[in-house]
Amino acid sequence: MEKKPHILLVDDEQDITSNLSAYLNRSGFETSVAGDGEAALQKVDQNPPDLIVLDVLMPKVDGREVLRQMRQADDWTPVILLTQVGEASERAMALEEGADDYLNKPFDPHELVARIRSVLRRARPGRPPLSAAWVLVSGDLRFDRQSRRAYLDEEELSLTPKALVLLEYLMTHPDELLNRERLLDVVWGWEYPVGSRAVDTRIAELRRTLGDDAGDPTYIETVPSLGYRFINPVESGK
Amino acid sequence: MKRIWLLLFLPGILGLLLKIILERGWLENSVLFLRIDLGTLALLLGIFLSILLFIIWGIFLWQDRQFNDEFIQYQATTAEERRQFLQRLDHELKNPLTAIQAGLANLDGSVNQPAIESIKAQTLRLSRLVADLRKLAELETRPIERSLVNLSAILEEAVAIIQEGPEADQRSITLSLPQAPWPLPEVQGDEDLLLLALLNLLGNAVKFSEPGATVEARAFEDADMVTIEVADTGPGIPENEVPFVWQELYRGHGARGVPGSGLGLALVRAITERHGGQVTLRSRVRQGTVVTMKIPIGEVTKL
Incomplete structure (x- = not known):
């Protein structure tokens, strides 16, 4: 046993x-x-x-x-x-x-x-x-947590502060099913009646910026009626 | 410094002293002039009175300012004390609540399940209340996002969400947004928070009114502000309750039978103020209520 x-x-x-x-x-x-x-x-x-x-x-x-x-x-x-x-x-x-x-x-x-x-x-x-890594790397995606900037193929992504926080949380919890309530709590510190819409909007923003296809995702997978999951392996980088 | 007005008597007292000294002959009381024409006398008196009034006015202003300063300081202290109280309350409640939740989880399946379920639900409610109070206090101090926000889109979304709600279909909910000469300008702020505030206002309008009531949301540009109004033909709020509706956990007479946290309007106020705006409420019993929210137009979008 x-x-x-x-x-x-x-x-x-x-x-x-x-x-x-x-x-x-x-x-x-x-x-x-x-x-x-x-x-x-x-x-x-x-x-x-x-x-x-x-x-x-x-x-x-x-x-x-x-x-x-x-x-x-x-x-x-x-x-x-x-x-x-x-x-x-x-x-x-x-x-x-x-x-x-x-x-x-x-x-x-x-x-x-x-x-x-x-x-x-x-x-x-x-x-x-x-969670204690200063730089997160997943494929072509790089997140520098000290300067709070994200790069795709060395090109800086233009993201709203909340989308950055969301991406950071997803990348520090790879391969984990994260429900909307938890993401809401992490990013907004608020749970409210239609909060799931706020999460979905930012996920859409992330996908758009990352060029990630929701139907065939490289990074962020939708788990129907449950939440989201970051599916690409993440390593700490330099 | 409250006795500063006594200084006004100083010239009089000095004059009196001089008069006594001269009368007693301690100094030579020389004759300066014998006659003065009426015109000169009027002029001198006039100047004297003007100076006197000017001094009185200055003192009045000074005291008024001091009172204002004290009042602003008093308000700041009260707000800070309230925040600290909420923080301590949060801290003192969360340990017992954690222990209760863990204890309840251990009882699962062992005893009278309906009783456990009801205790669980109440514990959850209490936990949520504590969390909401803390978040409200945080909202007042934590920096908020400042991106350009399209209030028209947010209003449309809020109305759509409310219309999907269970009670909405028996009420007429309308939204009017300006199109001519131009649509609403964008404001700077946090769109999630603004949506949350509008949902609360629309939700209240629906929740507190009877089936058949009319709910109107409208917005317009007004100098350097965007004004949003949410009006209903609900039961209204008695005049003596209106000043208190913005306080946390305040529930008026009419609100007692309606479920809610008692934090909705406090939240609306906090969100509006964090955006540099103001929110007011007017109401007439049996006629309805209108909440007016003014959000300043961001520098960027001002023409």
């Missing part, structure tokens, strides 16, 4: 860790719990987990500091940080701190499980995740 993935839950609220670890156990994971950042770093040392679910605000050492110390020590254990990434400034900071994914509280535990599975699937042992 395949070994169950080991998840380390780090949060100072015991009611959260106890309920979540019970739920994760039932979903086929092995779990351990740390109540603050210091304890988390110790556990990572003693019994390295496959993935860490890390809260930000905690006594002693906070989540961001835990993540920073790990990444500085070249430890690339996948981390899902429990906070919100919204503004451009936060996005730049998120890129530097090197988390694999973000989830804002309160969340549906099903959603956490889905994220854990996709992060584990994407994870490249011992190497930084795509």
Whole structure:
């Protein structure tokens, strides 16, 4: 039998860790719990987990500091940080701190499980995740995240800021089915009644600019009534 | 500094002192002139009075400005305090809600399922409310996109979306947009947010009116603004409730039986203000309501 993935839950609220670890156990994971950042770093040392679910605000050492110390020590254990990434400034900071994914509280535990599975699937042992790469490359497409510009065949694409954010998210989550609600939340930080239309408009803009045919796509595939998927392989570049 | 008007008595007091000093003979009280003609007297008095009035007017203006400054500062502090309160509320509510959601997920299939489902639905509602309040607070501070937006297209889209809604077919919804001498100019802004604001206004017009009501949306160019009006022949809002409709979670008497978050108009106001515009509401009970939204025309598109 395949070994169950080991998840380390780090949060100072015991009611959260106890309920979540019970739920994760039932979903086929092995779990351990740390109540603050210091304890988390110790556990990572003693019994390295496959993935860490890390809260930000905690006594002693906070989540961001835990993540920073790990990444500085070249430890690339996948981390899902429990906070919100919204503004451009936060996005730049998120890129530097090197988390694999973000989830804002309160969340549906099903959603956490889905994220854990996709992060584990994407994870490249011992190497930084795509979410922490400064340059993303997929075929002829290149995304420079420091200058926030995208190029196709070395030619700069003219995209609206939101289309850029959307493309960045798609490229950091390749081969993953992303539903409209999630894309909406990432790009707009808003869920609203006809928000799916906003997503579709920007996807259309991306396809137009990339010259991607919706019927026979190279980059962005439509998954009918479910969402979108970036199908071309993505590598971190220089 | 409130007693500054006392300075007005200074010349009088100085004159009085001088008079006393001279009367007592401490200084030589020389005779300067004996006669003054009526004309000169009138002129001197006139000048004196003018100076006095001028000073009074200056003081009045100065105090008024100070009051205004204080008021603006007060408003800014209140807004900042409200934002901080929302942030703390968000923070204090999200941990318990996370724990409740995780706990509920563990109960799945084990006990009375309808009860669990109803608790789940309410928890979700609470989570959504917390998220909406936070997003509203963010909207007020976060930078927004500034691309050229075609308001006519957005209005057409908003009306089309509302017309597809379940309650719309029993109401007459019309949109009138100027064609001559020229169509609406483009404005600078975030088209998703503007669409969201218009959907809220049209949605309210439909939601709060009875079947058979008329809903009119119209837009026109007015100096350096585009004015959009959304009017309905609904039940109207009592005069004493109108000033409060823009507040978060405020629900008037008439709104209590109608589902909604109580955040729609607060959102419309925040979006309009982020675009440098103003939004106002006029209403008459049993006649209807009109919301007027003014969005400045971007520098780029101004002729």
